[in-house]
Amino acid sequence: MAKSGAKSQSPDLASQISEIDARMKNCTLCRLHESRTNAVPGTGRIADLDLMLVGEGPGRNEDHEGKPFVGAGGRVLDSILEAAGLDRNEIYITNIVKCRPPENRKPLDDEVETCTAYYLEKQIELLEPRLICTLGATALEYFTGETNMAKNHGKLLRSKRGLAIFSTYHPAAVFRSNSLREVLQADMKKIPSILEKLREREYQQDIAEFVGKSTS
Numbered sequence: 001m002a003k004s005g006a007k008s009q010s011p012d013l014a015s016q017i018s019e020i021d022a023r024m025k026n027c028t029l030c031r032l033h034e035s036r037t038n039a040v041p042g043t044g045r046i047a048d049l050d051l052m053l054v055g056e057g058p059g060r061n062e063d064h065e066g067k068p069f070v071g072a073g074g075r076v077l078d079s080i081l082e083a084a085g086l087d088r089n090e091i092y093i094t095n096i097v098k099c100r101p102p103e104n105r106k107p108l109d110d111e112v113e114t115c116t117a118y119y120l121e122k123q124i125e126l127l128e129p130r131l132i133c134t135l136g137a138t139a140l141e142y143f144t145g146e147t148n149m150a151k152n153h154g155k156l157l158r159s160k161r162g163l164a165i166f167s168t169y170h171p172a173a174v175f176r177s178n179s180l181r182e183v184l185q186a187d188m189k190k191i192p193s194i195l196e197k198l199r200e201r202e203y204q205q206d207i208a209e210f211v212g213k214s215t216s
């Protein structure tokens with residue numbers, strides 16, 4: 001899934017990502033550090049990134065392993081990605097907050113504000129994903145301000161800052177309602193063609209820019 005429009009990324013991207021991962025692992029900026037076992041920075045592809053998945057925050061298994069979506073929700077996610085023809089190793093997976101909220105409660109506003117300002121926004125700036133897929137209401141609201149999942153899932157949206165956002169349900173939602181598995185699956189299956197369109201649009205913009213430069 002290499003980018004066609006070839007935005008060149010810094011050769012030391014891996015070391016820059018490792019550096020912010022290390023900062024997350026030692027972070028004490030909010031109360032969530034007090035109860036964590038491990039911070040969970042993110043995993044997956046970093047160079048020429050097409051797709052970043054953003055969940056809410058680590059659960060118990062993720063807190064133990066230091067990796068996102070490795071518990072029951074992760075297994076649902078894996079099967080849904082596979083059925084959509086998406087390879088987990090080609091995607092960068094992370095969360096809004098990087099430390100587990102106690103009892104899996106929703107992260108509080110100040111936790112979201114601090115963690116995203118210091119870490120998620122930095123990850124996005126470095127990795128420049130072509131598309132961000134939000135998993136669940138917390139990530140949808142963070143990027144778009146929208147709170148209505150039923151209305152906004154399965155659609156290409158724009159973040160407040162102009163990033164391409166595709167929103168769907170959180171994988172754990174299928175444990176509350178099995179019918180959501182099909183909805184989640186149908187949404188995920190749209191991603192490859194959305195990526196194709198975004199690549200095509202970038203390619204057209206590159207050409208227009210190139211022609212503009214060569215005639216000016």
Ligand code: URA
Pocket residue numbers: 055056057058059062067068069070073074095
């Ligand atoms: N739920 C999330 O939102 N993220 C994880 O990493 C695991 C479960």
